[in-house]
Amino acid sequence: xxxxxxxxxxxxxxxxxxxxxxxxxxxxxxxxxxxxxxxxxxxxxxxxxxxxxxxxxxxxxxxxxxxxxxxxxxxxxxxxxxxxxxxxxxxxxxxxxxxxxxxxxxxxxxxxxxxxxxxxxxxxxxxxxxxxxxxxxxxxxxxxxxxxxxxxxxxxxxxxxxxxxxxxxxxxxxxxxxxxxxxxxxxxxxxxxxxxxxxxxxxxxxxxxxxxxxxxxxxxxxxxxxxxxxxxxx
Amino acid sequence: xxxxxxxxxxxxxxxxxxxxxxxxxxxxxxxxxxxxxxxxxxxxxxxxxxxxxxxxxxxxxxxxxxxxxxxxxxxxxxxxxxxxxxxxxxxxxxxxxxxxxxxxxxxxxxxxxxxxxxxxxxxxxxxxxxxxxxxxxxxxxxxxxxxxxxxxxxxxxxxxxxxxxxxxxxxxxxxxxxxxxxxxxxxxxxxxxxxxxxxxxxxxxxxxxxxxxxxxxxxxxxxxxxxxxxxxxxxxxxxxxxxxxxxxxxxxxxxxxxxxxxxxxxxxxxxxxxxxxxxxxxxxxxxxxxxxxxxxxxxxxxxxxxxxxxxxxxxxxxxxxxxxxxxxxxxxxxxxxxxxxxxxxx
Amino acid sequence: xxxxxxxxxxxxxxxxxxxxxxxxxxxxxxxxxxxxxxxxxxxxxxxxxxxxxxxxxxxxxxxxxxxxxxxxxxxxxxxxxxxxxxxxxxxxxxxxxxxxxxxxxxxxxxxxxxxxxxxxxxxxxxxxxxxxxxxxxxxxxxxxxxxxxxxxxxxxxxxxxxxxxxxxxxxxxxxxxxxxxxxxxxxxxxxxxxxxxxxxxxxxxxxxxxxxxxxxxxxxxxxxxxxxxxxxxxxxxxxxxxxxxxxxxxxxxxxxxxxxxxxxxxxxxxxxxxxxxxxxxxxxxxxxxxxxxxxxxxxxxxxxxxx
Numbered sequence: 001x002x003x004x005x006x007x008x009x010x011x012x013x014x015x016x017x018x019x020x021x022x023x024x025x026x027x028x029x030x031x032x033x034x035x036x037x038x039x040x041x042x043x044x045x046x047x048x049x050x051x052x053x054x055x056x057x058x059x060x061x062x063x064x065x066x067x068x069x070x071x072x073x074x075x076x077x078x079x080x081x082x083x084x085x086x087x088x089x090x091x092x093x094x095x096x097x098x099x100x101x102x103x104x105x106x107x108x109x110x111x112x113x114x115x116x117x118x119x120x121x122x123x124x125x126x127x128x129x130x131x132x133x134x135x136x137x138x139x140x141x142x143x144x145x146x147x148x149x150x151x152x153x154x155x156x157x158x159x160x161x162x163x164x165x166x167x168x169x170x171x172x173x174x175x176x177x178x179x180x181x182x183x184x185x186x187x188x189x190x191x192x193x194x195x196x197x198x199x200x201x202x203x204x205x206x207x208x209x210x211x212x213x214x215x216x217x218x219x220x221x222x223x224x225x226x227x228x229x230x231x232x233x234x
Numbered sequence: 235x236x237x238x239x240x241x242x243x244x245x246x247x248x249x250x251x252x253x254x255x256x257x258x259x260x261x262x263x264x265x266x267x268x269x270x271x272x273x274x275x276x277x278x279x280x281x282x283x284x285x286x287x288x289x290x291x292x293x294x295x296x297x298x299x300x301x302x303x304x305x306x307x308x309x310x311x312x313x314x315x316x317x318x319x320x321x322x323x324x325x326x327x328x329x330x331x332x333x334x335x336x337x338x339x340x341x342x343x344x345x346x347x348x349x350x351x352x353x354x355x356x357x358x359x360x361x362x363x364x365x366x367x368x369x370x371x372x373x374x375x376x377x378x379x380x381x382x383x384x385x386x387x388x389x390x391x392x393x394x395x396x397x398x399x400x401x402x403x404x405x406x407x408x409x410x411x412x413x414x415x416x417x418x419x420x421x422x423x424x425x426x427x428x429x430x431x432x433x434x435x436x437x438x439x440x441x442x443x444x445x446x447x448x449x450x451x452x453x454x455x456x457x458x459x460x461x462x463x464x465x466x467x468x469x470x471x472x473x474x475x476x477x478x479x480x481x482x483x484x485x486x487x488x489x490x491x492x493x494x495x496x497x498x499x500x501x502x503x504x505x506x507x508x509x510x511x512x513x514x515x516x517x518x519x520x521x522x523x524x525x526x527x528x529x530x531x532x533x534x535x536x537x538x539x540x541x542x543x544x545x546x547x548x549x550x551x552x553x554x555x556x557x558x559x560x561x562x563x564x565x566x567x568x569x570x571x572x573x574x575x576x577x578x579x580x
Numbered sequence: 581x582x583x584x585x586x587x588x589x590x591x592x593x594x595x596x597x598x599x600x601x602x603x604x605x606x607x608x609x610x611x612x613x614x615x616x617x618x619x620x621x622x623x624x625x626x627x628x629x630x631x632x633x634x635x636x637x638x639x640x641x642x643x644x645x646x647x648x649x650x651x652x653x654x655x656x657x658x659x660x661x662x663x664x665x666x667x668x669x670x671x672x673x674x675x676x677x678x679x680x681x682x683x684x685x686x687x688x689x690x691x692x693x694x695x696x697x698x699x700x701x702x703x704x705x706x707x708x709x710x711x712x713x714x715x716x717x718x719x720x721x722x723x724x725x726x727x728x729x730x731x732x733x734x735x736x737x738x739x740x741x742x743x744x745x746x747x748x749x750x751x752x753x754x755x756x757x758x759x760x761x762x763x764x765x766x767x768x769x770x771x772x773x774x775x776x777x778x779x780x781x782x783x784x785x786x787x788x789x790x791x792x793x794x795x796x797x798x799x800x801x802x803x804x805x806x807x808x809x810x811x812x813x814x815x816x817x818x819x820x821x822x823x824x825x826x827x828x829x830x831x832x833x834x835x836x837x838x839x840x841x842x843x844x845x846x847x848x849x850x851x852x853x854x855x856x857x858x859x860x861x862x863x864x865x866x867x868x869x870x871x872x873x874x875x876x877x878x879x880x881x882x883x884x885x886x887x
Contacts, residue, residue, distance in 0.1 A: 072781070073778060073782070090769045090773060090777075093768055102781070147780060148780075272691055331872060332872070335875055341618070346823055346864075350868055357862065538709070545703055555688075
């Protein structure tokens, strides 16, 4: 049984439907990359999974339990973490405080979690007291991901983590993602810069016009000539 | 039958009050309902209109012992026009610095304006006779009508008492017709404007100001026009009030109550519909009057009763906001009661 | 010359009234940044606190708690107890208002919320008038002697020192709360980005309740201190101060509680000092002038915050 299963989900914003019956599964520890043209509904799908957009029909299940339309703070407690594409940190809070907010539902000791995040993102450890608003784009992305990891999620959803980052920073981000993947977390990632992502993914799927149209093992999708032409910029 | 006379006279009084409030509500609808300008300073424009008309058409100070600038004894119509002009001017002065601000800043600014106006009216006694107010404001055609009704009553001493009671108050009936006429004219005018391309731009600004700006409209100019025009309407309302009650003072324009009631009228009647403004004025004024009757039978003191009545209106407002924010009259075109909130995902 | 000579003393008065404005303004800034609207009912919340304190005071005195003045202050134990009771009652009241009203309007947009707040403002004021009547009620009838501060040539009363001290202590406590506690940090997070706060798993409704509690508590204290300073309270007390409070908040940067503190003192001092040059009746106009000036020149305020 998959960890996450999205079954024929329809969803949209204020009368405009964006997802027209999407199916998707993510298995335990699997990394799945979603690619597709702008406006295809990739971000919407993530928001629907996370309870920020209510599906008009269809079901979403996580670890066997139905979570369709549940509120985000409940979904976080179930074990899904979500990093939005933009505005994904608290700029007036310090690095340490951002991480603490990620562990808000835990009332007690979070020292170990913070250390684990610092182990993954060593650059953050020395800047615990810096206000995140003053940090660079790459550092902020690390804070955003670190925050998401604080509750030890089983599934991590990343919306275009390398967008607006310079290539060398993007590479660093992907290295970290690969490390996170190796540690056993399932990852669902939406990416424009799909090549890197597909290379390390177990599976990839193409979302176009609100429906999933292609799915294959990550590296094989990368090699597919048609996919390359249409969605990966040749 | 005396009861009948009493009821008729009361209804006339009711109609005049509701009518004046309806005029104010029409002005507010132009500013808020059509254009989305959050003006909490209604009472300020209303006061400016009332005072201007009173000063223009009132008797010179030596007649009644006050100190003012004015007292030109000009005709009623001149007073009303001057009231509109003065209120419009104040709106212009306020609008220029504040209309580029966000809604809540405009709201706070308009509260401040209304408060400042009230302070000036109260403190600058050389201009407005301060707290003592303006007396003997002439009502239009009062002399002539009064002569006729008195003459009629004298010539027919055997009239049944209820007829006499109604005839003796005939001037109020005339004033009611006057207010109604003004209301009809303003309503027709505003509806015409609402249907015109100018009106469409205003609604576009309310719905999405950025989009309107991007399509090339000078948003600021349109907003200013709406503010000024709406203020002029409110000024006319103020003039009608002054000439009816014949005595005004700064205390008559306790900012929040006047402003609040007009807002509630508009919201309950249906924001954006000029008909809604009038309907709301009648309904809310009716409820207000009803609370007056009910309160007479309650064992509370006068200040308590006054407070209770306003509480009723307040609860009414909150109820409408929660249950039926669009108001009683739904918008003609599918529209929101307040400008759309920032895009929220859930 | 005479006008200028009065300025130092007026500055002292301004710091006292500024303390009260600061405490009131903090609540407005917090509500704005976390709930997303300008709470026009905040002044009347202050009045509510002031009146609750009077009621509690008479209850406590009736139970035999002594109000014998502490030292040179004009009040004693009973008043302290009344203050605590009023703070609790006011916080409960504003939370109730949220649960009954504002919560149902959560997604309705800033302007609807402001209109609702105006309704609440009028409702609170008239509820106060209904329960306690329109005439002034006295906190104390004794006249305190103002002591001369050596070296500065200004006088200050013990009660006024108390007011200043309370403001400073509460501001400090708020600072610690926002910086050190979990809920305080969550409040700052929500002020930054409410949507991300939900995504992170922060219990936003809980944070909102805390915002009301803190805002209500500070409003109650501000209202009570107004009663201590003016010696009496009126139902309109709150609305009369609303303009000055908003001027303070906008001056400091709406949404920034520290800005509200700075703004409060600046507006307070400005208002008092202005009386050396213009009639005291125009004090609200001074606040309004500051407000308009800020809105035109620098709408984000002195300690600006993103809107």
